[in-house]
Amino acid sequence: MSQSFCPACQLPLLWQLGGYYCAHCQNKFVKEAFCEDCGHLLERLNACGADNYFCPHCNVLKSKSRARITFRIAAADSQKNSGNPSSSA
Numbered sequence: 733m734s735q736s737f738c739p740a741c742q743l744p745l746l747w748q749l750g751g752y753y754c755a756h757c758q759n760k761f762v763k764e765a766f767c768e769d770c771g772h773l774l775e776r777l778n779a780c781g782a783d784n785y786f787c788p789h790c791n792v793l794k795s796k797s798r799a800r801i802t803f804r805i806a807a808a809d810s811q812k813n814s815g816n817p818s819s820s821a
């Protein structure tokens with residue numbers, strides 16, 4: 733099993749409650765995979781315990797080696813203001 737690392741501090745991420753967590757930064761991260769060919773966000777398919785990715789733009793399955801894996805900081809406490817959609821960018 734491959735270890736994932738925090739993009740900010742390079743320490744190993746912990747798998748916690750369905751998400752990645754860095755104990756150093758105290759941030760939660762979500763794993764995202766992007767198509768190497770078109771840059772579109774890939775959908776993860778979990779078949780027989782192996783991860784595959786599907787690109788809805790290319791309309792083909794992508795192997796892990798064709799996916800660019802990134803970790804994005806998950807907004808931890810943004811659920812407080814439920815009437816405020818996360819549109820800050």
Ligand SMILES: [Zn+2]
Nearest residue numbers: 738741754757
């Ligand atoms: Zn970190």
Ligand SMILES: [Zn+2]
Nearest residue numbers: 767770787790
């Ligand atoms: Zn693609």
